[in-house]
Amino acid sequence: MALFEGRLPVTANVLAHHHAARCAACRTLLVTLAHGDALPSELAPGALAPLEGGRRCARRSSVQGATWTPPEVLDGFRLERLLGRGGMGAVYLARDASVDRRVALKVCVALQPDAGTLASFATEARAISRIQHPNVVTMYRAGEVDGRPYLVYEYVDGKSLAELRPPLPWQRVLDIAVGLAAGLRAAHQGGVLHRDLKPGNAILSPDGTVKLIDFGLATFVGGAGTAPRGVREVVGTPRYMAPEVRMGESATPRSDLHALGLLLFELCTGRLPPARRGACAALLTERLPGIDPGFAAVIACCLAEDPLERFAQADVLCAVLEHVRRLVAFQRTSSVFPTSWTGPGFRQVSSPPPLF
Structure with a gap:
């Protein structure tokens, strides 16, 4: 469990996985734990922060009560309701008063944001700004309030x-x-x-x-x-x-x-x-x-x-x-128009479309 509780250093983490590759019993156990089938409820996958640098921390319920609560209006965005909360931030449905549209605003809610959290927000902003595609959410803006970064995305009502x-x-x-x-x-x-x-x-x-x-x-x-x-x-x-x-x-x-x-x-x-x-x-x-x-x-x-x-x-x-x-x-x-039949009322179906 030390592996999944984040108590192993990176080197030991890698060695554990390499051992599992050679040991059938450990590999089975590792895969079972990775799938979340045998984790205690308080350490189920949904209750764990993403791995970073080989370490993982449980999101204890008491931590959420100690997070920073953003004001009703944050840098010109009026927060309407909470959409979701993750390990490093919270996402709110908000209204951008400058253009009168709904947006999804992701903001860091840590009381004291650490370097890893700040770096994660910066990486996300850099990454998403490189991508413009209908199948990737669009980022409108990145900003900071009182040392806490935030990102403004298109709101997808889905x-x-x-x-x-x-x-x-x-x-x-x-x-x-x-x-x-x-x-x-x-x-x-x-x-x-x-x-x-x-x-x-x-x-x-x-x-x-x-x-x-x-x-x-x-x-x-x-x-x-x-x-x-x-x-x-x-x-x-x-x-x-x-x-x-x-x-x-x-x-x-x-x-x-x-x-x-x-x-x-x-x-x-x-x-x-x-x-x-x-x-x-x-x-x-x-x-x-x-x-x-x-x-x-x-x-x-x-x-x-x-x-x-x-x-x-x-x-x-x-x-x-x-x-x-x-x-x-x-x-x-x-299947509606059989290819083997011809004559009045039936049409000839062409061959399947090519791959390219």
Whole structure:
């Protein structure tokens, strides 16, 4: 439990994961704990702050009572109600008086913000400012009040994916997958790794558009597509970490795609895949007999244990998902108009759309 309570130094943390890679019993225990199945209620995944530098702190209920309460009007924004609270800040529905529109205002509520919290807000502002895409929430402004940073985002009147009740129809999950992959593609093209993709960090608007949110644990990549050399942070939510990240390796675009695969598998089935994920496509087909086999194969590819066996880049994943969606739509159309029949009242159906 010292590993998950944040009492191990970074070096010991990495050694523990390396030992688990060789010891079947410890690996099973570690995966069980990472999935949150055996954690005490006060240390369940939702009650834990994200890992940073290999350390984790429980969010005790008493801490929330000691947080700073922002005024009703903060730097020109009138706060209407609390939308959510995390380990480092709170998000309020607010009204921007200058343009008369509703916004989501994320503000640091620590009584004495530490360097890590301030750095997280600064990183999130830098990361989100690099991305302009319909599937990523838009940031309008960054500011500071009394030494506490705040970020102003577009307000999306929807539900986070964590508020949905899986399993969902796989066709709906396919649409969500296309949007999330497009958002990740935009982030990666901007040199940003999300590093904490999970249902709570994606929001679904009433029109069906899904948007990535919360880039507080993001990091930046260079032209090589990997995190800076020498940076071995175990950062993120254990339940949605790629295996290599749990082992102390640097995050890469492929680790973001692995988290996406976990999220999609969970939305389709209502649970995360088993620790050994070699047969995820077959497992999806078994649990969801009607699922498109191409979509099941895409999820399985994202979930490959070996990062080199996953999609290399988000743009490749986007192209494949779009092709699967076109093919699904084509098959739905062709089932109405049989291709083997001709004559009055029937039309000839063309071949399936190409991949590119």
